[in-house]
Amino acid sequence: NAGVMQNPRHLVRRRGQEARLRCSPMKGHSHVYWYRQLPEEGLKFMVYLQKENIIDESGMPKERFSAEFPKEGPSILRIQQVVRGDSAAYFCASSLGGYYNSPLHFGNGTRLTVT
Amino acid sequence: KNEVEQSPQNLTAQEGEFITINCSYSVGISALHWLQQHPGGGIVSLFMLSSGKKKHGRLIATINIQEKHSSLHITASHPRDSAVYICAVKGTGNQFYFGTGTSLTVIP
Numbered sequence: 001n002a003g004v005m006q007n008p009r010h011l012v013r014r015r016g017q018e019a020r021l022r023c024s025p026m027k028g029h030s031h032v033y034w035y036r037q038l039p040e041e042g043l044k045f046m047v048y049l050q051k052e053n054i055i056d057e058s059g060m061p062k063e064r065f066s067a068e069f070p071k072e073g074p075s076i077l078r079i080q081q082v083v084r085g086d087s088a089a090y091f092c093a094s095s096l097g098g099y100y101n102s103p104l105h106f107g108n109g110t111r112l113t114v115t
Numbered sequence: 116k117n118e119v120e121q122s123p124q125n126l127t128a129q130e131g132e133f134i135t136i137n138c139s140y141s142v143g144i145s146a147l148h149w150l151q152q153h154p155g156g157g158i159v160s161l162f163m164l165s166s167g168k169k170k171h172g173r174l175i176a177t178i179n180i181q182e183k184h185s186s187l188h189i190t191a192s193h194p195r196d197s198a199v200y201i202c203a204v205k206g207t208g209n210q211f212y213f214g215t216g217t218s219l220t221v222i223p
Contacts, residue, residue: 033211042215043158043201058210091158104148106158 004094005074006107013082013114021077021110025094032075033104034067037089046090049075050098082114118142121202121214128221134189136217138202141183142210149176149187150201152216158201161187192221 005024013019025032034046045059049069060067064082069075079086091109095102119140128134138147149161162169162176164185169176173192178185189196202214 035213043203043213045211045213089156093158093160103163104150104160106150106160108155108157111156 004092004105004107006090006092006110008110009108011110011112013112015083015114016081019079019082019086019112019114021079021090021092021112022074023077023092023094023107024074025092026096026105029094029096029105031095031098031102032069033093033095034075034077035091035093037091037109039088043091046077055098079112082112084114087112087114117215118206118212119202119204119214121200121217123217124215125218126220128192128219130193130221130223132192132221134192134196134219134221136187136200136202136219138185138187138214139183140185140202140204140212142204142212143207144180144183144204145207146205147178147185148203148205149185150203152199152201154198161200189219194221194223197221 007022030051032049035043036046037043047060047067048056052071064080066078089109089111092107093104095104122137146165148163151159151161164178173190175188197220199216199218201216204212
C-alpha cells in the first residue's frame with residue numbers, strides 16, 4: 001500500500017505525558033500537512049512541512065506542539081505534556097506539489113485520547 | 116464569519132435521489148478541494164478543481180469562480196455514499212480553509 005500511513009491508529013496518554021504521532025507520506029511526496037479534528041468540529045490546519053523545513057506553522061499552538069519532517073523517515077507531530085483538550089483526531093496529508101495546488105492524499109488519522 | 120460556508124449541514128436522502136451540496140467561500144482562491152470523511156474517520160480527496168467541472172463516476176463537482184461557489188452532486192445516491200463531505204479552499208497565499216462539512220445519510 002503506497003498511501004499515506006499514519007501510526008499509531010489510536011493512542012491513549014495520561015495527562016502530562018508526551019504523544020508522538022507519525023506520518024509517512026505517499027512515495028515521492030515531499031509536502032506534508034497536519035490537521036486536527038476536535039470532537040464535533042471541522043478540520044483545522046496545523047502545520048505544513050517540506051523535507052527538513054517548516055513552511056507554515058500558523059495553525060500550531062505556540063506551546064507544547066512541534067512538528068518535523070526529517071530528510072529520512074516519517075514526519076512527526078509531537079505533543080508534550082498532553083492535556084485533556086488535546087484529545088482529537090490528527091490527520092496527515094501529503095501532496096506531490098506544494099501549497100495545495102496538487103491533490104491531497106490523506107492518512108486514516110491518529111485518534112489521541114488523553115485520560 | 117467562516118471563510119468557507121457549506122450547506123446544508125445535514126442531509127438525509129432516499130436511495131436513488133440526486134444530491135447537491137453547496138460551498139461558498141469569501142476569499143480569493145487558486146484551488147478548491149472536495150473531501151469525503153467516512154463514518155470510520157478516514158478522509159478521501161474526491162476532487163481538486165480551479166475552474167469548470169469535473170466528473171468521477173456518480174460524483175460531479177462544479178465551481179464558479181466569479182460567484183465564489185462550488186457544488187458537489189451525487190447522482191443515483193446509495194447508502195454507501197453516507198459520509199461527511201468537506202469543502203476546502205486554498206487561498207491566494209498559503210492559507211487553507213475548511214468548511215465544517217455536510218453530513219449525508221442515504222436511506223435504503
